[in-house]
Amino acid sequence: MATTTPTRPAAQGPDPHPTPVRRAGTTTALIAKVLGLGLVLGLAIAISPTLIGQSRWGFLAIVWAIAVLALATYAGRRALPAKYILPGTLLLLLFVIYPVVMTAKASTTNFGDGTRQSKEETIAQIVASSVVQSPDAPRYTMTVATEGSVTEGPFTLFLVSQQDQSLYKGTVDGLEPIAAGDVTVTNNAVTAAPGYTILTPQQVNAANATIKDLAVPTETGAIRPLGIRQAFEGTTTLRYDEATDTITDTRDGTQYTPVTSGDREFFTSADGRRVSDQSWLANVGLDNYQRALTDSTIRQDFIRIFIWTVLFATLSVGTTFLVGLLLATTLNDSRMKGQRLYRSLLLLPYAMPGFISLLVWSGFFNKDFGLINSLTGLDIGWFTSTFWARTAVVLTNLWMGFPYMFIVCTGALQAIPSDLKEAAAIDGASGFTQFRKITFPLLLVTVAPLLVASFAFNFNNFNAIALLTEGAPFAPDNPEAGGTDILISYTIRLAFGAGGAQLGFASAISVLLFVLTGVIAAIQFRATRTLEDVN
């Protein structure tokens, strides 16, 4: 940093050769501009056919809105501030603001496992999976391929008709013929297709649970896999009637109509049998919020977790600040030797990557072999009692956070003019009175905003819980809310945990969490008075 000398035109007076500088700058700028805009436009053009093919109009609109915005901003000479603000703002809008809006939207749906698809898609699949094989059903040689992962799909079936060798590509969305030149066919089977990974027989076997239920809807029925190399086209036994919203079984005439159960609907017969356990994405209004605030178990969980979240953030800030301040006042003495060494060593917990610290500490609390029990001779089951698990969380967070407060307090202490203290000493104030009446209030002015910021950070400190206790301990009858869970770790478990994704409900909790974070933000604004300082 100190090795390069910045140009300082102000000190040199008028530059005798201004023109070459200017020309160089303009040329570079022009090249950068043309390349950048070309890239944006090129990407937009390249992606458009796919988007149109998949009828993703919203996506297409966003892509072109970005391209047009970039052109409008950078092609002309006007809108100077926009040129500097646009890149970051676009990224912020796309990956922060838009997801927040979508979270709010998802919170009014039943989005989750079993309800990811629209009603139309669900009906098409229910009907397609009722395929039965007749003796003369057409057969196909099947190749399973994917554009995604070989274990999870989405899977595409490449089919070669065993009657006339015509080629098809089938997905859950339907069947489409493909030209012979698009794929490589060897021995009447597709062996390569650009953009796709062909699954080996072993991989097909491994993912068979998903693949065997694949049904490619066709006009008269559906094509379904038969083993791992063949597929057959059969006729469906279920028929859907849009006018009455009924699925009818053509074999025995049973009628299935949508019946609500919980937050979702199923096609159910008059005697209560479901035609399928598949449901679909539907709008549920404010039901998720109502559930969070009125369902007695969930409300209890929510309130208990909320209280602990506040307590956890308060304790984290309180203990780290106390220890940091104590160390800063103790070590900030010019007569001490080795201050620099102390600072370097005490910085270590802050400098260590947080996830490593948390995982290491998590091992320390092992009841039988953990370092804490063996060093202290205690026999505490740290993660089996809520009290001890919470103690462990706070202790770990103290270790991770005190260096930050130490650095901050040291900085604030050194900024307090020493004449103030000297004046107090002359007036006869003792060391402690000096600290209480002069040093501490002055220090607090500087540090208070950081304390609130630290509170806000810990309020949503997912890692501190997820990597240390994973929310443990859990009551045997409640695997969803653990003793050390804070709101964010609870939300993430609801959304992505092993108990099945309740994405809609978890979104509602996220929105509540947004509101709570907003309240903290308001307090923070008040504390820092930043609002008044903006200029």
Add this chain to the structure above:
Amino acid sequence: MTDKTDLTVEPGAGTPTSRAARPSTEPIPEVKLTGARWWREVGWRHLVGLVAVLFALFPVVYIISAAFNPLGTVVATGLIPTAFSLENFDKLLTDPGRPYLRWLGNTLLVALVVTVVQVFCSALAAYAFSRFRFWGRRGGLLTLLLIQLFPQFLAAIAIFSMFTTIGEVIPRLGLNTLAAYTLVLFGGALGQVWLIKGFFDSVPKDLDEAAVMDGAGHATVFFKIILPLVRPILAVTGLLAFVGAFNEFLLASIFLRGERVKTVAVGLYGLIDQDRSNNLGVFAAGALITAIPVVVLFQYLQRFIAGGITAGAVKG
């Protein structure tokens, strides 16, 4: 230090950072204290310091001890190393089932790209907010401050759904790809605007004006004059952005499931979660290699950190 450093590192006289960035180590001429008086006034401070250092260091010592312990189990590991061997490192680096170096490479790649994009976008926007007067400037600044308080991962569910859709159109940008994960972290592109703007404000406007008189355009002023002057703050914001991306776990654990695309945070978590007692040694070896560069970076930039964090950033 030259006056150049004064101009650039410190946002202005009178703020608490101005001295924090330059700890006074010059001994003030004093009477040498001896015996009981020394102990009462200075000695006990060393005792407190020593206790704090022990508390700060014991987990670090434990990691080192575990990393070099050939047995590699929790039962056989204590604070004091009993044996020395590189076996854990060997296991870590040679097992094809856990591509540790790949994880580390992934993390470094993601963190570096995110750092560059974040610092660059923030510096660009900070320049506009500092030097131009335009409609929506004040509102924009306040909005940025507000948004910073909402962690991006609160919207994790929607981000997850969004990239499920994107993946169906552009498989290379779907879930389980580093590109998508990096793109998500770009959402924090304006995270450092306030910090950098504070330093831009402290660069005298005369400098820009003189350059404009000399015929420089706005881009030249930004790239050739202002940016070089605020390098120290770019280093600090870069460090904060880097550490933030390096430590990110939540989104990575949702996005990156395949062994080869994992970041080191997700990878090491999987390693220790799989078998907490027997994988300790290998985990510690990995943790040590991972932590060293970050710790060194922190020590190197230590003198800027106090100033940087007091000016309002919190390590993620």
